[in-house]
Amino acid sequence: MADNTTEHKWTMIVDLDKCTGCQACVVACSAENNIPTPSEDEILRGRGNQWIRIERYWEGEYPNVKARFLPVFCQQCGNAPCEPVCPVYASYHSEQENLNVQVYNRCVGTRYCGNNCPYRVRIFNYFAPHFDEPLEQQLNPDVTVRSPGVMEKCTFCIQRIRRGRETANAENRPLEDGEVVPACVQACPADALVFGDKYDENSRVAQMVPNERQFKLLEHMGTEPAVYYLKGGETHVGE
Amino acid sequence: MTKFMLLGLFDNVTTTATVVGEVRDLGIKDSEMEIMSNIPYASKIFGRKTPRQWFLPFALGGMAVGVLIAFFMSYITPRLYPIEVGGQGLTPVPPSAIMYFEFMALFTMLGAFVGFLLQNRFPILVRQMYDERITEGYIGVQVLAPSEAVMEQVVKVFENHHAAVVKREDAAGFPDQGMRHLLFWGGLGAAGLVAVLVPLLLTYDVVRLPWINTMKDTVVVKAQEGPRRAAPPDAVPIQGPVLIAGQPATERLPDTPESRERGAALFSINCAMCHGPAGNGEGVVGLKHFPETPPLDGERAAALSDDAIFLVITNGKNRMPSLAENLSPGDTWDIVNYVRSLGGAPAEAGQ
């Protein structure tokens, strides 16, 4: 049986030229990963808990103003600053998955990793999660509902990755490109997000990475992110 | 011959030094004299030798313990369960240096303190020759006189130098610590051992305490849980079985198409892995069983009453586990209805 465990380097490509800032990925992520909907008050306190956030930067002065959208989520760093600071190994680099993972059950909530993440993509559960009726009926059984006091973050929909891999293993075939897609990629109407295995030379991401528009977020920090951004050209709003 | 314990109190250093010299002239060894004060006077002030002490072994022993613990923390524990973090090795040097420093410092201090206690035979659990005026600034000279004659001479020396107080007692009244001290440290050691073992019992779940585990009580509906509630009336219609609201009945459910549909859904979740999706006993797991998993569409199943099938599902049979935890009675009846539709005899009950 083909063992597809360590041979993958899951990679996400965000084409900023295509991103319209529609937030469909944010909604899809919340639905897939059992993220409770924060109240308005919580948002005002600066506690947006979505694993993806669309950072919106304004360029220029009114009325010649352009909006730039930058979807930011866990960059799945190869050298993650959040990992060594955790005293209980809740945040660590999983060699099996080749991902930066967070083990909710180990977390005691020191929030050190959150401080040490330059992208500020780690979310703390300030309260016990609450789902308004009937939202609790649609919770994904493959994903834990996190208890209060633990850190969480984007997982690249690791539950989907594992399911895809197990299916492929059971059918004794390698995983195909495009077989595994995280919820955000699935939901993106503009096809701005592309997900795949960079080690598979024929995959879409592997083809797209050598691109002159390509850059990594905060690349100078040496975190070796697994998310590549493609520079946007003209994303105009208000013209 | 009875020995005598003598204590004289003097109010200044010079007199005390003279007394010490005269008592020594009476043939009493330095080791049989003891000087007590509320100020750390150096022994040379009284013309005596500085007492001997051994702190090096205690400090070094403590340091060695610290090194061992630091080695355990920085070298052994990362290898017991190796976890990569942030591209660092398992035992990077700078953090290890911190471990060695802190643990060595801690155990050096503890070692020195234990050395202090042991060399002084602290805590002292027996009666001692003492006078409370020593903490008021008087200097006490304690002498162990080997005989009554010597005792008289010593008392005379004390009185010649205007001792404020002279106490004399039978030396037998001041026993050695010996056994008591051993018992004390033994008890302390035993208490320490208990203090180490009890947390181990807890951390290894030998003794289970009901402890908070918020992660266990998740609100997610689990994959093998029973049918979900019906969608609200204004929701988008869904395809597949339409499920009823509320908890299913506990008594026998009538054999309706809806019940069979629900049963089919539950069957595929709970039974199909062994009994096969078609109920012919050829499930992925079932094929590996010996004796083989019985088919549900054959005569054997037909021979069973509905109640018997219900009991098998609820209690389990042979290799089949009880499914009572996963299925409510209503769910179970739905499955019974579905199993009946697989090709066994028509349901006899439910009319």
Next chain:
Amino acid sequence: MLESRADSSPFWQPHDPEDEHLAEQVEHGREEHLLLDPLPPAENNAIVLESMNKTGKAFWMAVLGLGGLTLAFLATWIVQIFSGIGVTGLNRSVMWGPYIANLIYFIGIGHAGTFISAALRLLRMDFKRPIARAAELITLFGLAVAALFPIIHVGRIWKLFYMMPIPNQRELWPNFRSALFWDMTAITTYIIGSTLFMYLALLPDLAMARDHSTGWRRKIYRALALGWRGTEGEWHKMESTSNILSYVIIPVMFSVHTGVSWNLAMSIQPGWHSTVFGPFFVAGALFSGVAAVILVMIVIRKTMRFGYFLREEHFNAMGLFLLIMSFTWIYFYFAEWITNWYGNLPMEKAIQRMLTGDLAPLFYLMLFANIVVPVGTLWSRRVRTSLPAMFVICVFIQIGMYIERVVIVSGFLSRNELPFNWVNYTPHLPEVLITIGTFGFLALMYLLATRVVPIIPLWEVYEGQAMQATRRIGRAILPTRTESH
């Protein structure tokens, strides 16, 4: 002419010169110096023991008030545990708030105690003799309160044992590569070391209390004194143990606050990631710590009538120490500021803009309290020896240092690499209540301890008085010091 008091009469009996002029000088020296003004130990013992026994109306009122604060702290903590950390004002960017700032602050005020008793002991500074015990108690209680804060801070307090290095069925040990674990070991080492160090020096005074008290106190002191009689061997071994502990605990003391600062410096948060943080925090800790010791000295002198023990010379010496620490702190703060300013990196610039912009009131108050107040006043001996002035100055320094810690922790965190995540942090009621409550808790523990622990290390004072001598040079009588070993 050399006169040693430990000569041919008890050291507390005065040698009055016959010459009138000289006698006047001796009298003056007695007023100035504690060590030249010995009283019979019986009287001094009585001063200390009576002050411990006295629990008047004011004492109980203070206990009640501080107990109320402690209860407020506990109640808020319980509410926070049951509702979640969300009741605080922390947010997605500012995940560490005043709890960590309090940890740093309380460890800081605990710093001076060990420094005063260990370092000044090795340097043989006589002015520390009556102060050492009061300072060590601040260390103990400051550390105890500081150690509470990581516990208050964590999200899942019921899983805190995951951080302890104990064998467990999860087969998981704590990560020794985390700066939090270094900090934990350093604080543990320091608490244990400081306790041993304090207890060791307390033994002779416990024996004194045992000999001259009655009832339940006598029983407690008898057990705690371990049978101390003050024999030569006991004193000699205590001396050696104290030396070993002093030499070990001074580097540990530096490591503790360095460890705390490394919690910040090991992360890549702009403004935190700085090599200067270790010594900078140690200097800040000593600065606020010395100020805290002076505050306590003033309070116990006033309330426990210790005018005999705590004299102008002690406040003068501590004031000078404070001035030096102020200079040290200024040096480090300037070094950090100019490095960031000159480097002109956008992130560090953003933080400096925030300090002089949004946080300007706090920032300038801190500079005023930490620089202008001490440097502008402490050069004057009159200020250093005036209790009300010293009280105000030390309160200012506490405020300044507290602001410094809060700004460094939650202020710096609000500016990070991606400007979209810049937020401002305002404390909510729970943080405020817990912070104020823990101050009350610290004061309450200290207050209760002053009634149980002999707060003046009497034997050290007696030793100093017995070994003190005066020397006549020409027409003047001057104090000299001798050593018995």
